[in-house]
Amino acid sequence: MKVLVPVKRVIDYNVKVRVKADGTGVDLANVKMSMNPFDEIAVEEAIRLKEAGKADEIVVVSIGVKQAQETLRTALAMGADRAILVTAADDVHTDIEPLAVAKILAAVAKEENPGLIIAGKQAIDNDMNATGQMLAALLGWSQATFASEVAVDGDTATVTREVDGGLQTVKVKMPAVITADLRLNEPRYASLPNIMKAKKKPLDEKTAADYGVDVSPRLTVVKTSEPPVRQAGIKVGSVDELVSKLKEAGAL
Amino acid sequence: MHFGLSEEQDMIVNTVRAFVENEIYPHEAMVERTGQVPLELGLEIKQKVIDLGFYACNFPEEVGGAGLSHLDFTLVERELGRGSMALTHFFGRPQNILMACEGEQKEKYLLPAVRGEKMDALAMTEPDAGSDVRGMKCQAQRDGGDWVINGSKHFISGAEHADFFIVFVATGVDDTPKGPKKRITCFLVDRGTPGFEVREGYTSVSHRGYKNYILYFDNCRLPDAQVLGEVDGGFAVMNEWLYATRLTVAAFCVGRARRCFDHALSYAAERKQFGQQIAKFQGISFQIADMITEIDAADWLTLSGAWRLDQGMEANREIASAKLYASEMLARVTDATLQIHGGMGLMDDFPIERFWRDARVERIWDGTSEIQRHIISRDLFRPLGA
Ligand SMILES: Cc1cc2nc3c(=O)[nH]c(=O)nc-3n(C[C@H](O)[C@H](O)[C@H](O)COP(=O)(O)OP(=O)(O)OC[C@H]3O[C@@H](n4cnc5c(N)ncnc54)[C@H](O)[C@@H]3O)c2cc1C
Numbered sequence: 081m082k083v084l085v086p087v088k089r090v091i092d093y094n095v096k097v098r099v100k101a102d103g104t105g106v107d108l109a110n111v112k113m114s115m116n117p118f119d120e121i122a123v124e125e126a127i128r129l130k131e132a133g134k135a136d137e138i139v140v141v142s143i144g145v146k147q148a149q150e151t152l153r154t155a156l157a158m159g160a161d162r163a164i165l166v167t168a169a170d171d172v173h174t175d176i177e178p179l180a181v182a183k184i185l186a187a188v189a190k191e192e193n194p195g196l197i198i199a200g201k202q203a204i205d206n207d208m209n210a211t212g213q214m215l216a217a218l219l220g221w222s223q224a225t226f227a228s229e230v231a232v233d234g235d236t237a238t239v240t241r242e243v244d245g246g247l248q249t250v251k252v253k254m255p256a257v258i259t260a261d262l263r264l265n266e267p268r269y270a271s272l273p274n275i276m277k278a279k280k281k282p283l284d285e286k287t288a289a290d291y292g293v294d295v296s297p298r299l300t301v302v303k304t305s306e307p308p309v310r311q312a313g314i315k316v317g318s319v320d321e322l323v324s325k326l327k328e329a330g331a332l
Numbered sequence: 333m334h335f336g337l338s339e340e341q342d343m344i345v346n347t348v349r350a351f352v353e354n355e356i357y358p359h360e361a362m363v364e365r366t367g368q369v370p371l372e373l374g375l376e377i378k379q380k381v382i383d384l385g386f387y388a389c390n391f392p393e394e395v396g397g398a399g400l401s402h403l404d405f406t407l408v409e410r411e412l413g414r415g416s417m418a419l420t421h422f423f424g425r426p427q428n429i430l431m432a433c434e435g436e437q438k439e440k441y442l443l444p445a446v447r448g449e450k451m452d453a454l455a456m457t458e459p460d461a462g463s464d465v466r467g468m469k470c471q472a473q474r475d476g477g478d479w480v481i482n483g484s485k486h487f488i489s490g491a492e493h494a495d496f497f498i499v500f501v502a503t504g505v506d507d508t509p510k511g512p513k514k515r516i517t518c519f520l521v522d523r524g525t526p527g528f529e530v531r532e533g534y535t536s537v538s539h540r541g542y543k544n545y546i547l548y549f550d551n552c553r554l555p556d557a558q559v560l561g562e563v564d565g566g567f568a569v570m571n572e573w574l575y576a577t578r579l580t581v582a583a584f585c586v587g588r589a590r591r592c593f594d595h596a597l598s599y600a601a602e603r604k605q606f607g608q609q610i611a612k613f614q615g616i617s618f619q620i621a622d623m624i625t626e627i628d629a630a631d632w633l634t635l636s637g638a639w640r641l642d643q644g645m646e647a648n649r650e651i652a653s654a655k656l657y658a659s660e661m662l663a664r665v666t667d668a669t670l671q672i673h674g675g676m677g678l679m680d681d682f683p684i685e686r687f688w689r690d691a692r693v694e695r696i697w698d699g700t701s702e703i704q705r706h707i708i709s710r711d712l713f714r715p716l717g718a
Contacts, residue, residue: 149339150339153339154343154346269351269384270343270346270347271383272347272385272389273385274385275343275347278339279339279340
C-alpha cells in the first residue's frame with residue numbers, strides 16, 4: 081500500500097510571531113520555517129506503517145513556495161521515499177487556501193492511488209483544520225480526523241479519535257483520509273544516514289497549473305492583530321480580600 | 333563564494349539542535365545541582381545518538397563513522413555547544429587521533445570507539461607541563477622489550493567514563509643547538525592496567541559534571557603494541573590529528589553564545605525599568621548589537637577555518653584565530669548577558685550564571701589565548717625572520 085502525506089512549510093513553532101505593520105498578515109521574511117508539527121506526526125505514522133509492513137511506499141507532497149522543498153527533504157530524511165513539490169506561489173507570504181490545497185491533493189491522489197492519506201489535523205499557522213476534510217469530500221473517501229491511534233488491517237483502518245471529553249473509535253474503509261492529532265506518536269529525529277540519503281531520493285517538481293487548479297484566494301483577510309496582552313495579576317493579602325476581589329470581578 | 337548551508341547541512345543543524353533541546357536541556361539543571369551525570373542517563377543519550385547514526389560522526393565511513401567533512405562536523409559541534417558539556421560528552425566524538433591505530437589496535441581501540449563500545453580520554457597535561465607540553469616529566473623507559481611508565485597527568489577530561497587513555501609520555505631527550513629537547517611517544521593505556529591509576533581531580537568552576545581526573549603511573553608496564561604512531565613520534569601524531577580540535581572549542585563557543593544571546597535578547601525586550609523595556613535604553617540595545625556582531629564574526633571565522641581544512645588549505649593560523657576570538661567572544665557575551673539580567677543573572681534560576689562560569693575554561697584549554705596568539709604571531713613573523 082502506498083501512503084500519501086501532505087506536508088506544509090510553516091513558521092517554526094518556536095518563533096515569536098510578529099504581525100506585519102499593515103495588519104495584512106504575519107511577518108515571514110527571514111523567519112525560521114519548519115514542517116508543520118502535525119504533519120511531522122503524519123509522516124512518522126506513515127513510516128511506522130511501513131516499518132510494520134503495512135505500507136510499502138511513502139510519498140510526501142507539499143504545496144506552496146519553492147522553499148517548501150526543504151520541508152520535503154526533511155520528510156525524506158525522516159524516512160519518506162519520494163516527494164512531490166507543487167509550486168503554487170512565489171511570495172512566502174502567500175497562503176494557499178485549504179480548498180485549493182485539497183483540490184491539488186485530490187488530483188495528486190488520483191495519479192498516485194494511495195491506500196491512505198495521512199495529513200496533519202491542521203497547520204499551526206492558520207489553524208484552518210479543513211484540508212483533510214475537504215480532501216476526503218472531493219475524493220469521496222472515508223475520513224477519520226483527530227487520530228490518536230491508527231491500526232490498519234486489510235482494507236480497513238481503525239482510528240481512535242480525540243473528541244471533546246474523550247475518545248471515539250471508528251472503523252473506516254480504505255482508501256481513506258486520516259488526520260493526525262498531537263498524541264498519535266512522537267516523531268523521530270532524522271538520522272544522519274537518512275539525511276545523507278535524502279538528497280538522492282526523487283523529488284518531482286510540479287506547479288498548480290499542472291493540475292489545472294486555480295489557487296487564487298477566495299477569502300479576504302480583513303485584519304490580523306496581536307493577541308491581547310495579558311494583564312498583570314495582583315497579590316491578595318487575605319482570604320477576605322480574595323473573596324471581595326472575586327466578587328468585584330463578578331466571579332462569585 | 334557561497335555562504336549558505338546545503339539542505340543536508342541544514343538538516344544536520346536542525347536535527348542536532350532538536351536533539352540538544354529535547355534530550356539534553358531537560359537534564360541540565362539536575363547535572364548542575366549534583367555535579368554528576370547518572371551513568372544510566374549518559375548511556376541512554378549515547379544509545380540514542382548511536383541509533384541516529386551521529387555517534388563518532390567525525391570518523392570516516394571506512395571505519396564506521398559518518399564521514400562528515402570538517403565543515404559539517406563543525407556545525408554539529410556548534411549545535412552541541414548549546415548544551416551542557418557533561419551531557420553532550422555522551423554524544424560521542426572520539427578523538428580522531430585514533431585514526432593513527434595500526435593492525436590489532438584498530439580492532440581493540442579504533443573500531444570499538446567508533447561503535448560506542450569503548451570511550452577514550454586524552455592525556456597530555458601535567459602539573460608542571462601545561463602550555464609547555466614538551467616539558468612533560470611523565471616518562472617511559474625501556475625494560476626488556478617493554479616500556480615502563482612513571483609520572484602523572486592532571487586535568488584529564490572524560491576520564492570518568494574512559495575505557496582507555498591516549499597518553500603522551502617522554503621517551504628520551506635529544507641534544508639540539510637550542511638545548512635538550514624531549515622525545516615524546518603516544519601510548520594507548522587500558523583502564524585497569526597494573527601500575528596505572530585514575531583518581532578524581534579538582535572541582536572546577538566550569539562545566540559541572542564534566543569532571544577532570546588525575547592519572548598516576550607507577551612502574552606501569554606496556555608492550556610496544558600499545559604505542560600509537562611511531563616510537564618518539566608523539567608530536568607527529570599530535571600535529572597530524574589534534575590540530576583541528578581547537579575548531580571544536582571555537583564551534584562550542586559560537587553555539588553556546590547563540591543560546592546565551594537568545595536569553596539576553598528576550599530578557600532585554602521584556603524586563604521593564606523606569607516605565608519601559610530596558611531594550612529601549614541605548615546602553616542595553618547597543619550591547620545587544622555588539623554581541624550579535626561578535627557572535628556572527630566568530631561563527632564565520634570558525635566555519636571558514638573548517639572550510640579551509642576541507643579544501644586542504646593551510647589553516648593553522650586561521651584555526652588559532654577562531655579559537656582565540658570565539659572563546660574571548662563567549663566571555664564577553666556571557667558577561668554582558670549576565671549584566672543585562674541584573675542580579676537575577678547571578679541566580680541559578682537562570683542558566684546565565686552557568687554559561688558565564690562555563691565560558692571561563694574555553695580561554696584556557698586546548699591552548700590558552702596566549703598560546704593561540706603565539707601561534708598566530710609566529711605564523712606572521714617567521715617568514716620575516718623576526
Ligand atoms: C577543566 C580542564 C580540562 C582539561 N582537560 C584536559 C584533557 O583532557 N587532557 C589534557 O591533556 N589537558 C587537559 N587540560 C589542560 C589544558 O589544556 C591546560 O590547562 C592548558 O593547556 C594550559 O596549561 P596550564 O593550565 O598548565 O597553564 P600554564 O601553561 O601554566 O599557563 C599559565 C599562564 O601562562 C601563560 N603562558 C604559558 N606559556 C606562555 C607563553 N609562551 N607565552 C605567553 N603566555 C604563556 C598561559 O597562557 C597562562 O595564562 C584541561 C584543563 C582544564 C582546566
